[in-house]
Amino acid sequence: MPKAGILQHLHVKAGPVDKVQVGLHVARNPMEERMKILTAPRMDRCIGCHSCSLACARLVHRHLSWDTAGIRISSSGGLSTGFEARTCLACLPAPCVVACPTGAYSQRRGGGVVVKKSLCIRCGECARACPVDAVYLDPAGEPFVCIHCGRCVSFCPHDCLELAELEARGEGDRLTEEGAS
Ligand code: SF4
Numbered sequence: 001m002p003k004a005g006i007l008q009h010l011h012v013k014a015g016p017v018d019k020v021q022v023g024l025h026v027a028r029n030p031m032e033e034r035m036k037i038l039t040a041p042r043m044d045r046c047i048g049c050h051s052c053s054l055a056c057a058r059l060v061h062r063h064l065s066w067d068t069a070g071i072r073i074s075s076s077g078g079l080s081t082g083f084e085a086r087t088c089l090a091c092l093p094a095p096c097v098v099a100c101p102t103g104a105y106s107q108r109r110g111g112g113v114v115v116k117k118s119l120c121i122r123c124g125e126c127a128r129a130c131p132v133d134a135v136y137l138d139p140a141g142e143p144f145v146c147i148h149c150g151r152c153v154s155f156c157p158h159d160c161l162e163l164a165e166l167e168a169r170g171e172g173d174r175l176t177e178e179g180a181s
């Protein structure tokens with residue numbers, strides 16, 4: 001669960017992916033200038049296959065380990081037989097961005113992170129600042145985080161994931177999924 005008082009609520013609906021930024025795909029609708037975020041609204045269907053993580057690691061971050069992905073899947077724990085998806089919640093403002101001393105992490109308009117790997121000094125401050133442990137550091141200290149590109153969505157065999165459109169970021173707005181288009 002997010003640490004209290006850090007995350008703003010969102011109101012979202014689904015839309016297309018069409019922007020490449022800093023060598024990675026970033027979701028944006030050029031007509032309406034609305035951003036997208038990755039959501040996991042149907043994790044009750046998840047079978048823990050890690051296809052989403054592998055797709056992200058392989059296609060977005062150019063690594064082979066599912067640990068180097070913007071989305072990581074784990075057991076819900078306890079008596080539950082379910083799975084949880086750990087991914088960036090697109091904070092606005094983003095604590096990871098505030099913590100980054102070099103500008104390698106900068107604020108994405110609408111929430112979340114724009115990553116410039118060339119500026120990263122592997123200090124790990126972004127990972128320590130994230131309230132939901134959404135930034136993974138590999139053994140060399142390289143950070144991996146979801147950039148809300150939506151590449152993983154089509155690799156899920158059970159339609160657990162969804163790229164959703166940010167409609168507003170004001171206080172009191174709510175995060176809702178209105179179905180993929
Ligand atoms: S990675 Fe940054 S923007 Fe995403 S949930 Fe963590 S602190 Fe928030």
Ligand code: SF4
Nearest residue numbers: 056146147149150152
């Ligand atoms: S939306 Fe993109 S960056 Fe985020 S987990 Fe899916 S593939 Fe990775």
Ligand code: SF4
Nearest residue numbers: 046047049050052156
């Ligand atoms: S691809 Fe879908 S079913 Fe497989 S682990 Fe990811 S969310 Fe779960």
